[in-house]
Amino acid sequence: MNESASRVFVVDDDAGICRAFARLLRSAGYQAEIFESAHSFLNGADLSSGPACVVLDLQLPDLSGLEVQRELNMSLPIIFVTGHGDIGTTVDAMKAGAADFLTKPVCDSVLLDVVERALERARVIFERRRELAEIRLRLDRLTPREREVMARVVTGRLNKQIAGELGIAEKTIKIHRARVMEKMGAQTLADLIHLADKAGIGAAESVRLLH
Structure with missing residues (x-):
């Protein structure tokens, strides 16, 4: 069963194709949103409220599909669909992280299979992003001194x-260290290192910041 929170954005300047794709996706239980230009999609789509993927036409009147892909910067999986594809373009799209590349007309079952795979990937991306946001919130609660100690x-x-190194009493360090562990929700040093590493301030980065 498809998760109701999973959304599929359909971006195609052909209104008929947009409607057909949307009907198919909705019949399979997905939330489908239609955009008939790259700019309307980039300016109007909510990309952060839940797992999502985009079914994107390669040839759009305002921006190309590859330009949209660069704008998104791998923030969600992209399924390219086109009636004018070539091997070079396909290779470029896949190298840049596209989830798949389909040629029109697209078989309904193929599109649904590809969309579900893309959404599985989107769910992983969304969960990682949510976890990172939570870790950063915890980091924001640290005082400057606690950040120095944590590093x-x-x-x-x-x-x-x-x-x-900091020129303060060891017992004060123990207090700061305990507060760091508490605010970061870490039970052990290994937990703290794991959290710091996910936030991009692992041991290697901390060494660089200290010098």
Whole structure:
């Protein structure tokens, strides 16, 4: 069964194709939204409220499908559909992360299969993005001093070493360290390192920031 929160954006300047794709997708239980130009899609689509993919015509009157792909910067899976595809364009699209590339006319069952695979990928992307947003919220709760302590903790430094580097008492470091663990929701040092790494401030980055 398809998840009701999963959306499919259909972007094609052919209104008939848009309607046909939308009917098919809705009959399969997806939320389908239609856009007849690249700009209307880029300016009007809500790309952040849940898992989504886009069925995108390669040839649009305002921007090409490849230009739209660059604008999205891999933020959601793209299924290209076109009646004018060539091998070079297909290769470019797939290298840039396209989920699939279909030639019109598209078989209904093929489109539905490709959409479901793209949405499975979209769900993973969305969950990772939501997890990262939560980690960053936790980081925002840290004081500047706690951030300094955390940057050193994830490199494996001991409390005594951190105290020496920051010029404060070791017992104060212990307090800061405990607060960091609490605010970050980490039970162990391994948990903290894992969270920091997901946020892009793992041990290697922390070492760079310290020098």
